[in-house]
Amino acid sequence: MVVAAQDWKMKYPLVDIHGNVGSCDGDPAAAMRYTEGRLSPVGELMMEDIDKNTVPFVPNYDESEQEPSVMSTLFPNLLCNPSNGIAVGMACSFVPHSAKAVYEALDKTIEKAMQGEDISEDELINTVLAPDFPTGGTIINLPEVHKAYREGYGRCVVRAVYHIEPYGKRKDREAIVVTEIPYGVNKAKLVSSIGHLASEDEDFAQVHEARDESDRNGMRIIIELEKNAPANIIINRLLKRTELQKSVPIIHTVLIDGKPRTKVPLKVLVDKFLEHAVTVLQNKAQFEYDRLEKRLHIILAYLKALENVDATFELMKAKNRQAACNNLKEAYDFDDEQAQAVSAMRLYSFSEEDQEKLENEYKTLDNEAKRYDNILRDEIKLLEFTREELSKVAERFKNEKRLTSISTVVDDRDMIPDIDVVVAYTHNGYIKSVKLDEYNSQKRNGVGTSFKVKEGDFVESIETLSTQDDLVFIGSSGKAYVLPAYKIPTVSKSSVGKPLNNYVPLDSSEKIIKFFVVTNEDKEDDSTALLLVTRKGVGKRMLLSDLPQTRSGAKIMNLRTEDDQLVSATLVSDDAEIFTISKNGQGLKFPVDKVSVMGRQAAGVRIMSLEDGDELVSAFTVAENDQILQLMESGAAKRVKASEIPSKINRGGKGVKCLTAVKRVGHVVAAGVAGEEDDCIVVTKNGMVIRTPVNGISLQSRISNGVKLISLNDGDTIASITIAGKDKEENA
Numbered sequence: 001m002v003v004a005a006q007d008w009k010m011k012y013p014l015v016d017i018h019g020n021v022g023s024c025d026g027d028p029a030a031a032m033r034y035t036e037g038r039l040s041p042v043g044e045l046m047m048e049d050i051d052k053n054t055v056p057f058v059p060n061y062d063e064s065e066q067e068p069s070v071m072s073t074l075f076p077n078l079l080c081n082p083s084n085g086i087a088v089g090m091a092c093s094f095v096p097h098s099a100k101a102v103y104e105a106l107d108k109t110i111e112k113a114m115q116g117e118d119i120s121e122d123e124l125i126n127t128v129l130a131p132d133f134p135t136g137g138t139i140i141n142l143p144e145v146h147k148a149y150r151e152g153y154g155r156c157v158v159r160a161v162y163h164i165e166p167y168g169k170r171k172d173r174e175a176i177v178v179t180e181i182p183y184g185v186n187k188a189k190l191v192s193s194i195g196h197l198a199s200e201d202e203d204f205a206q207v208h209e210a211r212d213e214s215d216r217n218g219m220r221i222i223i224e225l226e227k228n229a230p231a232n233i234i235i236n237r238l239l240k241r242t243e244l245q246k247s248v249p250i251i252h253t254v255l256i257d258g259k260p261r262t263k264v265p266l267k268v269l270v271d272k273f274l275e276h277a278v279t280v281l282q283n284k285a286q287f288e289y290d291r292l293e294k295r296l297h298i299i300l301a302y303l304k305a306l307e308n309v310d311a312t313f314e315l316m317k318a319k320n321r322q323a324a325c326n327n328l329k330e331a332y333d334f335d336d337e338q339a340q341a342v343s344a345m346r347l348y349s350f351s352e353e354d355q356e357k358l359e360n361e362y363k364t365l366d367n368e369a370k371r372y373d374n375i376l377r378d379e380i381k382l383l384e385f386t387r388e389e390l391s392k393v394a395e396r397f398k399n400e401k402r403l404t405s406i407s408t409v410v411d412d413r414d415m416i417p418d419i420d421v422v423v424a425y426t427h428n429g430y431i432k433s434v435k436l437d438e439y440n441s442q443k444r445n446g447v448g449t450s451f452k453v454k455e456g457d458f459v460e461s462i463e464t465l466s467t468q469d470d471l472v473f474i475g476s477s478g479k480a481y482v483l484p485a486y487k488i489p490t491v492s493k494s495s496v497g498k499p500l501n502n503y504v505p506l507d508s509s510e511k512i513i514k515f516f517v518v519t520n521e522d523k524e525d526d527s528t529a530l531l532l533v534t535r536k537g538v539g540k541r542m543l544l545s546d547l548p549q550t551r552s553g554a555k556i557m558n559l560r561t562e563d564d565q566l567v568s569a570t571l572v573s574d575d576a577e578i579f580t581i582s583k584n585g586q587g588l589k590f591p592v593d594k595v596s597v598m599g600r601q602a603a604g605v606r607i608m609s610l611e612d613g614d615e616l617v618s619a620f621t622v623a624e625n626d627q628i629l630q631l632m633e634s635g636a637a638k639r640v641k642a643s644e645i646p647s648k649i650n651r652g653g654k655g656v657k658c659l660t661a662v663k664r665v666g667h668v669v670a671a672g673v674a675g676e677e678d679d680c681i682v683v684t685k686n687g688m689v690i691r692t693p694v695n696g697i698s699l700q701s702r703i704s705n706g707v708k709l710i711s712l713n714d715g716d717t718i719a720s721i722t723i724a725g726k727d728k729e730e731n732a
Helices: 041-047 099-114 121-128 142-151 187-200 231-241 266-306 309-316 321-332 336-343 352-377 379-397 520-524 726-731
Strands: 015-018 036-039 057-059 066-068 083-087 090-094 153-159 161-167 173-180 207-212 221-225 245-251 254-256 259-261 420-426 430-435 459-466 470-475 479-484 512-518 529-534 538-543 566-572 577-582 586-591 616-622 627-632 636-641 668-673 678-684 688-693 718-725
Touching (some): 036 041, 099 266, 099 379, 142 153, 142 245, 161 221, 173 231, 254 266, 266 321, 266 352, 309 321, 352 379, 420 512, 459 512, 459 718, 512 566, 627 718
Antiparallel strands (some): 015 036, 083 090, 090 245, 153 245, 173 221, 207 221, 420 430, 420 459, 529 566, 577 586, 577 616, 627 636, 678 688, 678 718
């Protein structure tokens, strides 16, 4: 009884108790002798019309009383109030919902049924929308909740509602103020756990104090921070380590037709409640019809007796009442009930005024009886009656406001510090993130420092970016995956990292051949597109909005032949110029608008014509004043002014020679735009890394063979390069 009255546990309390019912801090309720209660308005609604033969009654446990087998309620308590438990190996956990939303879903279901249609699962889910907990909070996994509605099993992740405000006498510090906590959380224990972390865990050393300042005006938990403490980072840690964020299970296990069923979808629950409501109201209509028919039967006797008052009086002048009843039955063809009713009439009831009242009552009750008769005979009329009765109940909740807010997109990016990092991806699929300032700048011809990898593995690609950016991984088969950079833990450069499969669900046959950075500015720029190029010289542009938004990724380019694969992906604007270079040193520069913008499934167009045995190595944007850094297998490198490479009017040509002695310096491995103030990070297949200033590499002609950039060990070759700006290093 006490639990049914606790408003932090029940969305709609069923009992109104006079006395102490405990608190959300875990305080116990008063003893039974101090507690008395009565049904709340919703509790009374559960019992409404139970005396009208609406539900069957069965003997109780000792057969001394009769009890209803189900409640006659038109209130969907199973959906609106939380409940959980376990029995005979089957657990159930129902989350509460807004009664206003549930009644709206029922109304739409009836409307569709009256049209001979079945409401779609999506429409029903979008109407109910999400759980609504009595303690508020914010739901952060709406898609997962909707999946649970479909499958009857899942979870709802609820996050506390908080804000950050200035604190202290001088307002020189900050405090995290929590005003709503997840459902089922003990507030006192939550505050205690935060205080324990502050005193025991170094990650929370900047938490000065946690205390509860809640009062009759509402909840208020103060997490006071030290001066200059990063509030966003601390709250993110608290969400992971405390019950400020909690997962509430959704397990729909119910009894249907007396038999337990597990994983029942939301649509089945709504349909079954509607069946219950129709049955209850059909029984109520039958009860009301029978009552009206009985009353009309008596009124007909009254009216017949009043047609000839004198004759009726003579018939009632008998030795006793039974004789009078017999006279009435014989004269007017009354049955026992009618004769008894007329014989009991008082003299004043035989007036003309009372006769008129009886005639009006008969008309009113007859119309009402006909209405119930139509409801019982016509299924559509029964559905209309059900809809009308449910709408009357729903009217009680029309002004109800949602307590639990919904966040359709939850991104922890704002809680992550903006740090420049180097992200490396290895041949065997390992990825790691290292702070940029761990790599010290060296002069040309240095021997480098070790970028540690597992034995037999080597680094294939490396990018310099901010933890606020996204990484887009491009697979050799044309599939793409988007991963926020902050989700990759930052480690030391001596760490080997973790498999990319830990962060992105790759197909077993997929080989990541490229990844690049997408910044927040790129996402907001509608003119920015993604240029994809294959080693066979085929390419296309696609909008960033077409990139997959889920961890599972999506196909972004269909390759024309089985032996083709993607080799390059870069962000381009509409007015950019593209430079492509092949492994044999052929370079082609042309306007990017010559490459059409296409959808995910398009195979692309011819970008560059290649000779037999040649293949495209890289493609990127260049400006007139840019310098192109070109790296060969042997460790040779050179810089060339982009203006020295003639621009072509169209795509699809063979280009011009950008390297002469291919046999001596090796094939072109990679190329990119590099400024005078940039650094070049070179990675070899054996895992050696060197960072050297770009201005240490001489500026040469288009057809030159370059200078020695890195001293390679026997059997080692260049794997990739990346350009790191000086400004990024200074801000790291």
